[in-house]
Amino acid sequence: MDTTAAVLRSADSPLTLETLHIDDLRPHEVLVRIVGSGICHTDLGVIAGQEAGQSPIVLGHEGSGVVDAVGAEVTTVAPGDHVVLSYNFCDDCDNCSRGLPMHCRHFVGLNLVGARLDGTTALSAGDEPVRGHFFGQSSWAAHAVANEQNCVKVSHDLPLELLGPLGCGIQTGAGAVLNTLHPEPGSSIVIFGVGSVGLAALLGAVAAECSTIIAVDIQQSRLQKATKLGATHTINSATEDVVARVLEITGGRGAQYCVDCIALPAVLRSALECLQSPGVCATVGFQGMSNEITLDQGHLLFGRTLVGVIEGDAVPADFVIRMIELYQAGRFPFDELIDTFPFERINDALDAVHRGDVTKAVLTFGTPPESDEQ
Structure with missing residues (x-):
């Protein structure tokens, strides 16, 4: 069958809407009619840093939609099911077997290359292969070829067109708080960078009943949004000394938890300096695979912890449902x-x-399916 997709052919030109052919499904693949798909900064990074041999490719990895067809060995979803698409994993390696699919041994090959592990792709433009498996979905298209393991079945009574970001960006921020940090009710937390991931972390902190939630950013409009969503304090790091303000807010102790959504060296150092002892900082920001940061080891020596988090330490089949609940x-x-x-x-x-006019942009595809209890 054919579908319409947004194809990246070069970093210096707009995406082009093209008609692509979709090959027959493999045994564990799922064809999803996309209803909504978010725009994530990982997509933007691929566009900006595209290298020779990476295109043509269809990006998008925060998809939601309706299952149209399934491969011969699929057992967990069926045509007509509403699904949220998340990251892909092999479901077979040692980490997947012990409940850590976010650390799948094949994570890079299954998610960041845009092809199946064997190098093939289900999409083509005439005789030209088009990479169509970005994060196991490539959901900037009217139809996506996903996999049984990265489809999360959801109820029909939900706004399906809005659910896609639960599979990545929102999962990352909220998961860093609820899955990695596990803050106790009444605890204090600082969130550095309140874009979409940081605001998701803030929502997680509110859900965890943190009593002191400090949002840090350089844009006043983002800080105003953070206040609306539950921040008890805000700090504009362009004009204020973040560490001094956190110490002031927390009575000189420092915060028990931090989430770093930026990963710039100065920001990460500030995040650690804001912590009391003991205290934990979860870093989810991404500034490239090579990002050297110099830290004062003394901050760690006295009981502070720095932990890296990918995909919110989330098992999507469980955590997407938890966020929906x-x-x-x-x-x-x-x-x-x-x-x-x-x-x-x-x-x-x-x-x-790119302009910062929106927090989380979601692409919608035609009329959403009718909601009905199921």
Whole structure:
């Protein structure tokens, strides 16, 4: 069958909407009709840093939609199911076998290359192969070829077009708090960078009932959004001494927890300096695979911990559902982070993200499926 997809052919030109052919599904693959797909900074990084041999490729890895067809050996989803698509994993290596799919031994090959592990792709433009398995989905398209293991089945009574970011960006921020840090009710936390991931972390802190939630950013509009969503204090790091203000807010002790969504050396140092002893900083920011940072080992020696987090330490089949349950209970209003754009305006959406006009842009595809309890 054929589908319409946004194809990246070069970093210096807009994405092009093209008609692509989709090959027959393999035994554990799933064809999903996309209803919504978020724009993540990982997508932007690939566009900006595209190298020879990486294109043409269809990006997008925060998809949600309706299952149209399944491979011969798929057992967990069926045509008509509503699903959120998350990162891909092999479900067979030692880490996957012990419940750590975010540390799958094949994570890079399954998620960042844009092809199956054997190097093939389900998409093509005439005789030209098009990479179509970015994070096991390539969901900037009307249809995505996903895999049984990275489909999370969800209820039909939910706003399906908005759920895609739960599979990556929102999962990353909220998971860093709820899965990695596990803050106790009444505890204190500082969140460095309140874009979409940082605000998701803030929502996680609110859901965890932290009593002191400090948002740090250089944009006042983002800090205002953070206050609206539950921050008890805000610090503009462009004009204020972050460490001094955190110490002031916490009565000289420092915060018990931090989330670093930036990963710049100065920011990460400040995050550690803001901690009391003991205290834990979870870093989720990404500044490239090579990002050397110099730290004062003394900050760690006296009981402070720095931990790296990927995909919010989340098992999507469990954590996506947990976030949805919190949302339904009125405790996780992730939809307040989202602005939608018709898929045909994908380049406008990308420009809006680059300008910082939106927190989380989500591309929508036609009329959402009718909601009905199931």
